[in-house]
Amino acid sequence: MARILVLEDEERSxxxxxxxxxHISADITVNTAADLAEARLLLHGTVSFDLFLLDVNLVKEDKEDSSxxxxxxxxxxxxxxxxTPVVMITSVASLEIEAYRRIHCYQYLLKPYSEADVQAVVKKVLSHVRAEEKPYIIVKKNGINYKILCEEIVFCKAIPRGLCLYLKEEKMEVPYLSIRQLMEKLxxxxxxxxHRMFAVNKTYVKYYDxxxxxxxxxGYQEKIDIGVTYKTEIRRLLNE
Structure with missing residues (x-):
C-alpha cells in the first residue's frame, strides 16, 4: 500500500x-490538495505519505510564483x-535546477505530461520506497541527519558525551545520544x-562467553562486555 499527496491548484489537472x-495500482491511495492550506492540513494529519507530487506554480497569474x-x-x-521522494510538476523548465538544489526533489514532470510519463516516474519511485521499507534510524551529527538501516548496525558503545555505532563498513560517532535513547529507536x-555501555545486533553475534x-x-576484534545485571537476559537469549 502506498499513499501519495498531490498538490495541484487546477481542478481538471x-x-x-x-x-x-x-490506474497504476489498486494499492495506491491518493490525497489531493488545491492550495497550500489544504496541503498543510494533510501534511500534519494522522496519515503518512510515501510520495509527494507538487505543482511548483500555484498562482497562475504570477509567473514568478513558486509556492x-x-x-x-x-x-x-x-x-x-x-x-521521502518529492516530484515537482511545472511548465517552467528553468525552475528545475532550483528545485533540485533547495529541496532535493526526486524528479521532474514537465507540463504537458502524459499518463505514460506519470506512471513511469511513480512506478520507479515506489519501487525504491518498497526496497527501503527495512527498519532504519535517523541520527544527527554536525547538524546533518543520517538515515541508517538497522541491519547495518553490528553493535554500539557508549563514549563520552555520546555513542559510537559500529557499522558493517565503518564506525560513526554520534554526540548527545545515549544507549537508552538508541534502544528506544531500534x-x-x-x-x-x-552492558550499560553496549548494545548488540543478534545477527552478528559469533558467540557468548x-x-x-x-x-x-x-567483523570486529573488540570484546563486548556482559554486565552482571544483564547475565539473566543473555541466558534467556541463549535458550530461545
Missing part, C-alpha cells in the same frame, strides 16, 4: 492526475519526510543490551 495514479517549492521545504523540515526483536562475561561479533 488535479483530477486527471489522481486518475492516472489510481510549491515553499511547501516542499516544509515537507523536508519534518524528520520523517526528510528522505527493533527490540533484533537488538539487546548486554558467560564465563569470561564477553561477546564476540563478526
Amino acid at each position: 488535479r483530477e486527471a492526475l489522481r486518475n492516472m495514479l489510481c 510549491g517549492l515553499i511547501f516542499a521545504e516544509e515537507i523536508r523540515s519534518i524528520i520523517k519526510y526528510e528522505f 527493533p527490540k526483536q533484533e537488538f539487546f543490551q548486554c 558467560l564465563v569470561n562475561q564477553m561477546i564476540q561479533v563478526e
Whole structure:
C-alpha cells in the first residue's frame, strides 16, 4: 500500500492526475490538495505519505510564483519526510535546477505530461520506497541527519558525551545520544543490551562467553562486555 499527496491548484489537472495514479495500482491511495492550506492540513494529519507530487506554480497569474517549492521545504523540515521522494510538476523548465538544489526533489514532470510519463516516474519511485521499507534510524551529527538501516548496525558503545555505532563498513560517532535513547529507536526483536555501555545486533553475534562475561561479533576484534545485571537476559537469549 502506498499513499501519495498531490498538490495541484487546477481542478481538471488535479483530477486527471489522481486518475492516472489510481490506474497504476489498486494499492495506491491518493490525497489531493488545491492550495497550500489544504496541503498543510494533510501534511500534519494522522496519515503518512510515501510520495509527494507538487505543482511548483500555484498562482497562475504570477509567473514568478513558486509556492510549491515553499511547501516542499516544509515537507523536508519534518524528520520523517526528510528522505521521502518529492516530484515537482511545472511548465517552467528553468525552475528545475532550483528545485533540485533547495529541496532535493526526486524528479521532474514537465507540463504537458502524459499518463505514460506519470506512471513511469511513480512506478520507479515506489519501487525504491518498497526496497527501503527495512527498519532504519535517523541520527544527527554536525547538524546533518543520517538515515541508517538497522541491519547495518553490528553493535554500539557508549563514549563520552555520546555513542559510537559500529557499522558493517565503518564506525560513526554520534554526540548527545545515549544507549537508552538508541534502544528506544531500534527493533527490540533484533537488538539487546548486554552492558550499560553496549548494545548488540543478534545477527552478528559469533558467540557468548558467560564465563569470561564477553561477546564476540563478526567483523570486529573488540570484546563486548556482559554486565552482571544483564547475565539473566543473555541466558534467556541463549535458550530461545
